[in-house]
Amino acid sequence: MKSDAATKIVIVGGGSGGLKLATRLGRRYRRDADVAVTLVDGTLTHVWKPLLHEIAAGTLDIHEDECNYLAHARRHHFRFVWGRMQGLDTARRRIVLEPLDGNGDGNTVPTRELAYDVLVLAVGGISDDFGVPGVAEHCYRLDSAPEAERFRRSLLEAYLRAGQSGVTPEPGDLDVAIVGGGATGVELAAELDKMRHELNEYGAVGIDTVEDTRMTLIERVPRLLPGLPEELAASTERELVARGIDVRTGEAVSKVTAEGVYTASDEFIPACFSVWAAGIRGQAFLSEIEGIEVNRRNQVQVKRTLQTTTDERIFALGDCAACPLDDAGSGFVPPRAQAADQQSKFLAAQIPRFLADRELEHYVYKDRGSLVSLDDTAVGTLMGALMGNVNFEGWAARFSYRMLYRSHQRALHGSFRTLVLWISDIIGRRTKPRLKLH
Ligand SMILES: Cc1cc2nc3c(=O)[nH]c(=O)nc-3n(C[C@H](O)[C@H](O)[C@H](O)COP(=O)(O)OP(=O)(O)OC[C@H]3O[C@@H](n4cnc5c(N)ncnc54)[C@H](O)[C@@H]3O)c2cc1C
Structure with missing residues (x-):
């Protein structure tokens, strides 16, 4: 006590x-x-x-x-x-x-x-809206778990409503625009693409969630993932484009409305769901x-x-x-x-x-590199004293990405409980639906 x-x-x-x-x-x-x-x-x-x-x-x-x-x-x-x-x-x-x-x-x-x-x-x-009009009123953000959950439910319900109505969706009706091509925006785009494919496999929604929905990723600077090397950013962009995601780099967003996103070059991107994933x-x-x-x-x-x-x-x-x-x-x-x-x-x-009134030390940041998840794959750089900087992608990057979370769990729960949680996740993946559908 x-x-x-x-x-x-x-x-x-x-x-x-x-x-x-x-x-x-x-x-x-x-x-x-x-x-x-x-x-x-x-x-x-x-x-x-x-x-x-x-x-x-x-x-x-x-x-x-x-x-x-x-x-x-x-x-x-x-x-x-x-x-x-x-x-x-x-x-x-x-x-x-x-x-x-x-x-x-x-x-x-x-x-x-x-x-x-x-x-x-x-x-x-x-996330930082940089004073862009309409962001506060019309954008979802991933700043907290309840906000992420609110976005998920709204999107799922919109898909279900569209399916029940029996009317083919018009452009913009179910489209998602993600603003910010950093790690958060890229990871969200890849994960939402996985979601729409999984939903189609369930066949429960009543619309073709791949054909009837469009996704646009908008980034102000001329490339994605500014924190990662150029070649990884380029291969990430190719991967997203191959999945049917419209990637717009070098496009600043000037205004967001309930109907979609306006860019500084006066283009309008229709989107029922706009997500602000830029700045901090x-x-x-x-x-x-x-x-x-x-x-x-x-x-x-x-x-x-x-x-x-x-x-x-x-x-x-x-x-x-x-x-x-x-x-x-x-x-x-x-x-x-x-x-x-x-x-x-x-x-x-x-x-x-x-x-203890002892002399205080200075904190020194050690950049260990960055990893970005693209659902079943990942890209990233690892930095180490022995091997220098290593760029990698594919399953090895994906495994390293997953290990980041395990290491977070280990710091909280210790090695044994983390192992138990890991095993229970593996079992859970075989017994539970792959998507949260409620
Ligand atoms: C989608 C996404 C993906 C990311 N991926 C990566 C990645 O791969 N690698 C990486 O290095 N970083 C990543 N980040 C960034 C990383 O999550 C943050 O840098 C990190 O979580 C910051 O930790 P923190 O402890 O400062 O704050 P947080 O983890 O944000 O925690 C803040 C806590 O403070 C609480 N809180 C807030 N306000 C108050 C208040 N007024 N009173 C009491 N409590 C309050 C909140 O409830 C929360 O629990 C990602 C971020 C996002 C959104």
């Missing part, structure tokens, strides 16, 4: 970085009554964000790959508090949680405060709280120790943090799961140093 006078480490955001940090610190201080670790999240379950395109396409069931915070906290010796942070009182060292109304039925838990001695902000980011910025509430400094994308400014520039007791990691790559001004750590993971490992050692 932790004493009331225990030093309070509060982590806000149980995503790729925050949940692993809480797990690591929970284990570290499990026998220490003088340090209490608390995780705060606005939802009750964790879903690894790089899986969201699979949830959006129904190729992964949201309920099968989520981790329940309360159960996980008990197993790993930290406390979980359900609530969304909305404010911060640095003078009194308290965070403020907005009223909680989980069902939207008016039964609220009022605003609460939570005291901290060390605070870690790990609230992730949201910090959440709006971060710029409204006093006591932290944010950049123009609302990301919290941190030093290389991951402490905020304004308060040494407040750290930030992952997509919500703007962390310099070095002291020479070479740029900032990219918003990736691997960065959030590395920073959570780093803070699991840095925070104990901070509490």
Whole structure:
């Protein structure tokens, strides 16, 4: 049992970085009554964000790959508090949680405060609409599991309605436009293509989901996957085009309406479903709280120790943090799961140093490369000290991509439970439908 006078480490955001940090610190201080670790999240379950395109396409069931915070906290010796942070009182060292109304039925838990001695902000980011008109009103986004699930249901229901009506769909009626040709947009396009083929195999929808639906992927710069080498981007584009996806590179989107997407070259792409998968910025509430400094994308400014520039007791990691790559001004750590993971490992050692008044270290980002899934295949680069940079595609890249998730699970659950989960997934694939159809 932790004493009331225990030093309070509060982590806000149980995503790729925050949940692993809480797990690591929970284990570290499990026998220490003088340090209490608390995780705060606005939802009750964790879903690894790089899986969201699979949830959006129904190729992964949201309920099968989520981790329940309360159960996980008990197993790993930290406390979980359900609530969304909305404010911060640095003078009194308290965070403020907005009223909680989980069902939207008016039964609220009022605003609460939570005291901290060390605070870690790990609230992730949201896609950046760059001020393009109509995005907020008409675009789906993959910023959270509920949003990905809402998109999946709407698309499936639109297909079913079209099938029931008996009328052949007009162009635009069932079409999807994905804005953003980075990893998220490319992975979503490939997964949705798999979804429409699977639906046809089920034969249950009543329309030809391959022939009657069109998919367009729009990217502002002249190539897909700007983070990957040119030849991998080119082979990805060929692969998508071969699957019947209309790829438009070098096309900026100027406006989105309920009927579709307008480009800067005045073209109109009809689409009933527009998905915004471009850019990343910090959440709006971060710029409204006093006591932290944010950049123009609302990301919290941190030093290389991951402490905020304004308060040494407040750290930030992952997509919500703007962390310099070095002291020479070479740029900032990219918003990736691997960065959030590395920073959570780093803070699991840095925070104990901070509490013991020892000298703090500088975080150094190690780029291990990137992998992009194209459902049954993948493309990517791996970077290693021994072999240098290796570009690869096909089954080996796909296997490495899958291993990223297993490694995430291993950090959370340990090797044995990950193995059990893996086996159960293999069995599940043989016994359950390949698509979530409800
Ligand atoms: C479809 C998709 C595919 C991706 N694929 C890859 C990939 O292959 N490789 C890669 O490296 N990266 C990938 N990424 C990026 C990667 O997911 C993120 O960089 C990573 O998840 C960031 O981790 P994080 O801990 O900073 O935030 P997140 O994982 O986003 O977690 C943030 C958490 O904070 C919680 N939260 C938010 N606001 C509040 C609040 N106010 N109060 C309390 N809790 C709050 C949220 O509920 C969430 O649990 C992908 C992203 C997407 C969307």
